[in-house]
Amino acid sequence: MSAARGSAGAAAAQAADFDRARVRTDAALWLLQRASAFVLAACVVVHLATIFYAIRSGLTAAAILARIHSSIAWPAFYAVFVVAAAVHAPIGLRAIAAEWTGFRGRVADLAAVAVGVALLALGLRAIWGLAA
Amino acid sequence: MIRQGALQRFRSHGDRPAGWWAFIVHRISGVALALFLPVHFWALGRALEGEAALDGFLRWTENPGVKVAEWGLVVLLAAHLTGGLRVLALEFLPWRDWQKSLAAVAAGISLLVAVFFLLAVR
Numbered sequence: 110m111s112a113a114r115g116s117a118g119a120a121a122a123q124a125a126d127f128d129r130a131r132v133r134t135d136a137a138l139w140l141l142q143r144a145s146a147f148v149l150a151a152c153v154v155v156h157l158a159t160i161f162y163a164i165r166s167g168l169t170a171a172a173i174l175a176r177i178h179s180s181i182a183w184p185a186f187y188a189v190f191v192v193a194a195a196v197h198a199p200i201g202l203r204a205i206a207a208e209w210t211g212f213r214g215r216v217a218d219l220a221a222v223a224v225g226v227a228l229l230a231l232g233l234r235a236i237w238g239l240a241a
Numbered sequence: 242m243i244r245q246g247a248l249q250r251f252r253s254h255g256d257r258p259a260g261w262w263a264f265i266v267h268r269i270s271g272v273a274l275a276l277f278l279p280v281h282f283w284a285l286g287r288a289l290e291g292e293a294a295l296d297g298f299l300r301w302t303e304n305p306g307v308k309v310a311e312w313g314l315v316v317l318l319a320a321h322l323t324g325g326l327r328v329l330a331l332e333f334l335p336w337r338d339w340q341k342s343l344a345a346v347a348a349g350i351s352l353l354v355a356v357f358f359l360l361a362v363r
Contacts, residue, residue, distance in 0.1 A: 150325060198275040228278060234286050235288070
C-alpha cells in the first residue's frame, strides 16, 4: 500500500518536474521570439527600403551582386537577418501548430528545430552564393 | 461606465474586437512568410550557379503573375512587421493614452516622409 503510494508520489513529482521544464522552455522561447523580433523589425525596415530602391533602379543579377560586393556590411547584414529569421520563424510555427492543430510535445519541438536549421542552412548558402 | 472612443469604435468590426483581427492577420502573414522563406533562399542560391542562372530566374519574375505575388509578399511582410510592433508595444510598453497618440503622430510623419522619399527616388 505504502509502496504504491510512494510510486504514485514519484510519478507525480516526475510529472511536476516535466511541467516545470516545459514552462521554462516556453518562457525561454518567448524571450528568444521577442529578442529576434526586435532585430527583425530593424532588418525588415532596411529590407523594404532596399526592395523599393532596387526595383526602381532595375532588378538584375549584376545590380544585386554589385551591391552586395560593394561592402562587407551587406553580407554581414544579411547574415544577421537570416539568423534572426531562422530563430523567429520556427518558434512561431511551433506555437501555431500547438494552438491550432494540437501538434505539440517532443516531436513538435524537434520539427521546429529542424525547420530552424534548414532555414539557417538555406539562408547562409544563399548569402555565400551572392557574396563569394 | 467605460467610454469608448471614436477611434476604438472605428477599429472594431461587428462583434470581433480589433485586436482579434490584428492577431489573425499577424498569424496568417507569419505562416505565409515562413512558407515563402525557403523558396526565397533557394531562388537567391541560384547565384551559386553564376550570374546567368540568377538572371534567368529574375527574368521569370518579370511575369505579371509573379509580379502580383511579389507585391503580395511585400504587403505580407509590412503587415507582419506592423502586427509585430503592436505585439511588442502591448507587451513591453506601459503606455498612457497621450503616449499612444504621440506614437500614432510619429508613425504618420514617418509614413509621409517615406512616401515623399519614394516619389523623389523615381
